[in-house]
Amino acid sequence: MTTTTIPGRAKPATAATPKRRPRRERQGAAWVFLSPWVLGAVVLTLLPMAVSLYLSFTDYDLFNPPRWVGLRNYVQMFTEDPRYWRSVVTTLTYVVIAVPLQLALALVVAIALKSMRRGKAFYRSAFYAPSLLGASMSIALVWRAVFNDGGTVDNLFGTGGWVNQPGWALLAVALLTVWQFGAPMVIFLAGLQQIPGELYEAAAVDGAGRWRQFLSVTVPMLSPVLFFNLVLQTIQAFQVFTPAFALSAGKGGPADSTLVYTLYLYDRGFVASHMGYASAMAWVLLIVIGAVTAVLFRTSRSWVFYASEGDR
Amino acid sequence: MPGHRTKGFCASAAALALCAMLAGCSGSGESVGGGKVVLRYTWWGNPDRAERTEQAVALFEKQHPNIEVQTSFSAYDAYKQKLATQAAGGDAPDVMQLDYRQIDQYASGGVLLDLGKQKAVLRTGEIDAGLLATGKLDGTQYAIPQGRGTETVVYDVKAWKATGVPLPGGSWTWSEWADTMRALAEETGKPGATDPGWSEDSFEVWLRGQGKSLYTEDGGLGFTADDLTRWWTFTDRLRREGVVSPAEQTTQLDGSVENTPLGRGEAMTDANWDAPASGYLALIPSGVALAPMPSGEDGTPGQYFKPSMFLGIGANTAHAKEAARLVDFLVNDPQAANVLGATRGIPVNGSIREEIEPRLKDFDKTIGDYQASLDGTLNDPPQAPPAGDNALQTTFQRDYDQVSYERMSPREAAENYVTEAKAELRS
Numbered sequence: 001m002t003t004t005t006i007p008g009r010a011k012p013a014t015a016a017t018p019k020r021r022p023r024r025e026r027q028g029a030a031w032v033f034l035s036p037w038v039l040g041a042v043v044l045t046l047l048p049m050a051v052s053l054y055l056s057f058t059d060y061d062l063f064n065p066p067r068w069v070g071l072r073n074y075v076q077m078f079t080e081d082p083r084y085w086r087s088v089v090t091t092l093t094y095v096v097i098a099v100p101l102q103l104a105l106a107l108v109v110a111i112a113l114k115s116m117r118r119g120k121a122f123y124r125s126a127f128y129a130p131s132l133l134g135a136s137m138s139i140a141l142v143w144r145a146v147f148n149d150g151g152t153v154d155n156l157f158g159t160g161g162w163v164n165q166p167g168w169a170l171l172a173v174a175l176l177t178v179w180q181f182g183a184p185m186v187i188f189l190a191g192l193q194q195i196p197g198e199l200y201e202a203a204a205v206d207g208a209g210r211w212r213q214f215l216s217v218t219v220p221m222l223s224p225v226l227f228f229n230l231v232l233q234t235i236q237a238f239q240v241f242t243p244a245f246a247l248s249a250g251k252g253g254p255a256d257s258t259l260v261y262t263l264y265l266y267d268r269g270f271v272a273s274h275m276g277y278a279s280a281m282a283w284v285l286l287i288v289i290g291a292v293t294a295v296l297f298r299t300s301r302s303w304v305f306y307a308s309e310g311d312r
Numbered sequence: 313m314p315g316h317r318t319k320g321f322c323a324s325a326a327a328l329a330l331c332a333m334l335a336g337c338s339g340s341g342e343s344v345g346g347g348k349v350v351l352r353y354t355w356w357g358n359p360d361r362a363e364r365t366e367q368a369v370a371l372f373e374k375q376h377p378n379i380e381v382q383t384s385f386s387a388y389d390a391y392k393q394k395l396a397t398q399a400a401g402g403d404a405p406d407v408m409q410l411d412y413r414q415i416d417q418y419a420s421g422g423v424l425l426d427l428g429k430q431k432a433v434l435r436t437g438e439i440d441a442g443l444l445a446t447g448k449l450d451g452t453q454y455a456i457p458q459g460r461g462t463e464t465v466v467y468d469v470k471a472w473k474a475t476g477v478p479l480p481g482g483s484w485t486w487s488e489w490a491d492t493m494r495a496l497a498e499e500t501g502k503p504g505a506t507d508p509g510w511s512e513d514s515f516e517v518w519l520r521g522q523g524k525s526l527y528t529e530d531g532g533l534g535f536t537a538d539d540l541t542r543w544w545t546f547t548d549r550l551r552r553e554g555v556v557s558p559a560e561q562t563t564q565l566d567g568s569v570e571n572t573p574l575g576r577g578e579a580m581t582d583a584n585w586d587a588p589a590s591g592y593l594a595l596i597p598s599g600v601a602l603a604p605m606p607s608g609e610d611g612t613p614g615q616y617f618k619p620s621m622f623l624g625i626g627a628n629t630a631h632a633k634e635a636a637r638l639v640d641f642l643v644n645d646p647q648a649a650n651v652l653g654a655t656r657g658i659p660v661n662g663s664i665r666e667e668i669e670p671r672l673k674d675f676d677k678t679i680g681d682y683q684a685s686l687d688g689t690l691n692d693p694p695q696a697p698p699a700g701d702n703a704l705q706t707t708f709q710r711d712y713d714q715v716s717y718e719r720m721s722p723r724e725a726a727e728n729y730v731t732e733a734k735a736e737l738r739s
Contacts (some may be wrong), residue, residue: 062399062400063400063417063421149560251709253713254560254713271393272702273702287477
């Protein structure tokens with residue numbers, strides 16, 4: 001897709017160079033072209049966010065006008081709601097399981113694909129396909145059927161159906177995410193192809209084996225890409241919803257074992273009609289994700305290596 | 313990343329296009345589409361109910377060529393959530409099916425139209441006054457009851473007979489019920505019933521059998537943690553014995569008959585409302601029969617006749633008169649009654665009930681006979697549950713999950729529930 005758009009984009013620029021229009025006029029055109037996006041951002045993002053912030057300080061049941069309650073929702077969340085904390089623990093557990101597993105798998109497959117000579121394009125697409133399909137409800141429902149009691153996995157291994165067992169259900173949710181490792185894999189693949197071959201040759205001359213080469217060449221050279229993937233996947237993992245919703249039929253069960261944060265948020269908002277409380281939960285999530293991302297950036301200074309740093 | 317940007321752009325472009333469309337529509341008045349008034353009518357139910365509803369709606373459209381009815385239905389859980397969201401967005405359907413539990417919230421929230429103003433079109437004269445009053449809030453008629461329903465123990469007749477255990481009689485107590493289920497489980501090696509511990513409805517029947525109720529008259533909780541502990545101890549013990557369904561099956565219940573242990577061929581019986589029980593016929597072609605719910609140990613009946621569901625009209629509808637016509641047709645028209653049968657419970661319109669009762673066929677007749685057998689033996693229905701009950705139904709099932717998966721004792725879970733319920737009912 002990018003390859004086709006680049007020449008298209010370049011054309012107007014070259015056509016415009018000989019006779020430049022006045023700056024004001026060009027800006028006007030820019031705003032016209034930008035307007036759908038700006039309108040979209042304001043109407044579909046900023047406005048709802050402002051409303052949600054307001055609602056988080058109210059008691060709002062969808063039917064009656066919102067009633068201002070100050071910080072009560074936040075206080076209730078942190079001090080009176082055990083189910084809230086259960087959802088926090090469930091989400092953290094999920095993040096800790098799903099993100100490393102997914103990135104590790106993506107990296108392993110990317111390395112395997114890089115050294116492949118034939119059929120690379122085919123396998124790359126094949127591994128990427130789940131990422132395209134995975135976010136959809138239908139795949140999650142298939143997953144539910146596979147891991148249900150009497151489902152495929154149960155029939156093969158006699159598991160009794162993971163989605164019906166509190167100890168296993170969250171793993172089934174995580175596996176659905178891990179299975180969609182295509183997006184980080186493609187990014188890893190691009191990163192791997194940027195690493196100059198000479199580095200490996202030099203390492204080999206110095207007597208480094210495969211594993212040593214991986215640790216001393218691949219990992220540091222790939223660290224910016226690794227960091228990018230880590231941040232992106234962590235943010236996404238905190239917001240996991242679809243797989244947990246579909247696998248538990250919207251209930252976060254069995255016994256609250258897949259009640260991830262966003263699912264509990266949904267439950268408070270749309271099942272129990274406590275929109276104010278749900279809004280407050282959403283804002284806490286936003287702040288937490290922001291904080292986690294900031295921490296990741298802070299730690300990145302000690303392990304992410306940028307090639308350009310050497311020049312400075 | 314470019315992918316994301318494209319998506320965002322498409323979304324906003326689509327939104328703009330939508331805005332333009334809406335603006336265009338509202339200018340010309342939305343009823344003009346082909347000169348027809350378009351009504352949206354939504355309900356919950358099973359495929360059997362869907363088929364009959366489509367037939368009835370087709371009849372209505374034939375009688376009123378200027379009205380087009382768009383229908384949609386889903387299982388109860390999904391319906392409940394979707395309707396709440398639509399209502400909140402001011403986009404409630406023109407005609408909607410409502411549950412007893414929704415009346416209070418929807419009426420007080422201003423979602424429903426005052427049906428008293430549609431008297432000219434919507435006749436209520438032949439509806440039993442007591443039943444009609446269940447659709448009122450503070451003296452205003454917000455919804456019309458559509459049928460009369462009661463709970464029942466549905467069972468697979470053929471499979472039960474094959475076990476040699478005597479079939480259920482006209483009444484049984486909870487302990488007699490438990491003994492019978494135990495006997496069935498011993499004969500078949502499968503649970504006799506769905507674990508009733510998950511269901512707030514079954515709990516209510518058990519509670520009423522002891523002269524208590526779910527809610528007090530002022531909308532507070534009508535029972536204590538001790539009561540709930542005793543109920544869950546009772547059901548949990550049966551589950552441990554294998555007499556009722558295991559946790560893995562119970563947790564999948566969502567109000568559809570397909571997901572019940574009986575519907576999946578994993579148990580012999582299920583406790584349900586009588587009208588949706590028709591859905592079992594598609595799953596158990598050899599036939600199901602209905603037995604009454606168990607009573608208290610001294611014979612006090614816990615089940616009651618309840619308005620099985622209501623029809624309401626959205627307060628924001630642009631076509632109040634046409635919507636009222638549709639409601640009137642569904643409730644009062646003999647032709648419609650013929651098609652609909654007892655799929656939403658036995659009709660509430662007195663003359664229609666008298667007219668169709670002798671002509672009820674197949675499963676409708678089973679329901680009719682079942683209700684007739686209970687007539688005069690049951691206690692009065694409770695008043696409509698308070699608004700918070702809608703959320704509590706789900707909470708009840710979740711808290712019982714903790715018991716059936718042995719993560720909490722019945723007492724811990726019961727205390728949990730009572731705390732949550734009190735908070736929900738206060739707010």
